[in-house]
Amino acid sequence: MAMKLTLFSYFSKLLTGIALGAALLWTAPASATRIKDIGSFQGLRTNQLTGYGLVVGLAGTGDDNLEYATQGVKGTVSRFGLTLPPGVNPSLKNAAAVIVTAELPPFAKPGQRLDITVSALGKAKSLRGGTLVMMPLRGADGQIYAMAQGNLAVGGLGIEAADGSRTLVNIPSAGRIPGGATVERSVGTGFADTPYLTFNLAEPDLTTALRVADAINGKVGSGMAEAIDAVSIQIRTDRGAASRIVQMGLIENIAVTPAKAAARVIVNARTGTVVINDMVRITPAAVSHGKLTVKIQEDPLVVQPAPFSRGETAVEPSSAISVEEKDAPMFAFDRGASLAEIVETINAVGATPGDLVAILEALKQAGAMKAELLIQ
Numbered sequence: 017m018a019m020k021l022t023l024f025s026y027f028s029k030l031l032t033g034i035a036l037g038a039a040l041l042w043t044a045p046a047s048a049t050r051i052k053d054i055g056s057f058q059g060l061r062t063n064q065l066t067g068y069g070l071v072v073g074l075a076g077t078g079d080d081n082l083e084y085a086t087q088g089v090k091g092t093v094s095r096f097g098l099t100l101p102p103g104v105n106p107s108l109k110n111a112a113a114v115i116v117t118a119e120l121p122p123f124a125k126p127g128q129r130l131d132i133t134v135s136a137l138g139k140a141k142s143l144r145g146g147t148l149v150m151m152p153l154r155g156a157d158g159q160i161y162a163m164a165q166g167n168l169a170v171g172g173l174g175i176e177a178a179d180g181s182r183t184l185v186n187i188p189s190a191g192r193i194p195g196g197a198t199v200e201r202s203v204g205t206g207f208a209d210t211p212y213l214t215f216n217l218a219e220p221d222l223t224t225a226l227r228v229a230d231a232i233n234g235k236v237g238s239g240m241a242e243a244i245d246a247v248s249i250q251i252r253t254d255r256g257a258a259s260r261i262v263q264m265g266l267i268e269n270i271a272v273t274p275a276k277a278a279a280r281v282i283v284n285a286r287t288g289t290v291v292i293n294d295m296v297r298i299t300p301a302a303v304s305h306g307k308l309t310v311k312i313q314e315d316p317l318v319v320q321p322a323p324f325s326r327g328e329t330a331v332e333p334s335s336a337i338s339v340e341e342k343d344a345p346m347f348a349f350d351r352g353a354s355l356a357e358i359v360e361t362i363n364a365v366g367a368t369p370g371d372l373v374a375i376l377e378a379l380k381q382a383g384a385m386k387a388e389l390l391i392q
Contacts, residue, residue, distance in 0.1 A: 060123075
């Protein structure tokens with residue numbers, strides 16, 4: 017009896033594990049993606065902050081007599097009741113005028129910390145070892161949303177010798193201060209009072225928008241979501257922050273399978289980079305891409321006059337021109353050639369990135385490549 021109960025318990029656990037695994041596979045297929053990873057709710061956005069400040073404590077790598085830095089020093093010392101005499105410009109080799117930028121995330125509350133980026137505004141050679149003096153960060157509306165101050169972390173290094181030679185490692189005129197700003201004012205999102213929520217896809221796609229709406233309706237309730245265009249999905253929810261936060265958290269974690277991207281070939285003409293996605297297909301086509309090399313070699317001849325002839329030395333031009341044409345056998349693409357077949361065929365003929373660009377453009381013009389060709 018004990019043996020039977022043990023076997024029964026073992027098979028019961030085994031069947032439970034199989035059922036749980038099947039449920040996980042069914043609810044989250046390999047190609048499925050969370051809704052939060054393909055877009056965001058409208059209104060929940062970051063806000064850019066910027067401000068003008070002064071970095072001090074530099075080792076002689078500051079702005080020297082730059083007027084921006086001079087005004088900044090005068091404004092800084094005036095906070096402590098100090099006034100510089102009229103017409104006196106302090107030597108500011110140890111100070112630099114800077115622009116400070118940061119991003120204020122949604123729902124940020126007063127007292128939270130923000131990372132900031134500090135960049136030299138004038139002629140400062142390096143901000144290494146500097147300290148940012150307290151300064152405000154303003155939004156697009158001109159209001160102060162954070163205050164910044166702290167010691168800079170600069171990853172760059174600049175070394176200059178007496179003869180003017182200079183070596184740079186990365187960019188020493190910019191740095192960051194982790195947690196260098198404190199939020200002073202929050203930005204209202206308004207998501208709790210709108211008649212409905214709007215979810216916007218990061219990549220516009222009609223099929224993906226319909227799938228997201230269907231997935232939300234299947235999880236939250238029929239008729240709750242509706243795709244209004246290739247980007248936005250309207251979601252009917254109860255008003256109130258508490259209720260909507262629960263629903264938004266549920267919606268963000270719903271798994272959906274995005275539509276496959278449109279067939280695209282992206283060519284960077286400056287670097288020679290070519291990217292082909294998996295949806296590109298080529299209809300039957302034959303390609304012959306030849307190389308013609310023309311070489312011109314100049315070998316001028318110097319003609320010397322006979323001794324005591326009072327002649328002048330002359331230079332006679334001598335040019336040699338040669339033309340070389342490499343064999344370029346024609347190769348063919350089968351019907352519906354896939355990405356792997358395209359790459360294999362191009363590599364087999366030894367085509368360079370420049371040759372590949374020319375071949376792809378010709379295939380597009382001939383109508384054999386059904387894909388969007390983007391040249392950057």
